Amino acid sequence: MLSNLASFFSSGANLVFFVFALLTIGGAVFMLSFTKVVHMVLSLAFTFISLAGLYVLLEAEFVAFVQILIYAGAVTILMIFGIMMTKHRDGQGEEAPKKPVHNLLLGIGVLCLFGILFYGIQTSTFPGTTEPLAEDNSLxxxxxxxxxxxxPFELMSVLLTVAFIGAIVVAKREED
Structure with missing residues (x-):
């Protein structure tokens, strides 16, 4: 099992994949653990950019470009505007109760899940690609x-426009 791990890290692409995967998971965990909304949005943007790096490794350049353009750019900016437009109270006075047993059990559960996934991936055999990739994916x-x-593409653009207008209307009603 460890020989598979050594052969996995011998390739540069696999090493870069591992780094992007860790960055993606780390950004997602930070997004869930932060308490300030702006920090959550920044870690979510970090996760989206790391996912774009994974897409580049998978030779899906168009999907990586769309990931950065739509999610890391537009959605993050939209979330920041939503934060600025809404009223929220500052949670400085509230402190979460300490739960050491809960945190210990959570850590053990995470390590067990990681071990099960690691063992399952190391013992599995994945088939190789059978059909060649397109010469120019974006084309x-x-x-x-x-x-x-x-x-369907045009219907999605209309649906997104209606959702954007609806979000503006809801934000204006809260202001009144």
């Missing part, structure tokens, strides 16, 4: 998006 996605899936 093929563009052809499919604007030929075969043009109606």
């Amino acid at each position: 093929e996605i563009g052809k499919l998006l604007f030929n075969r899936y043009v109606i």
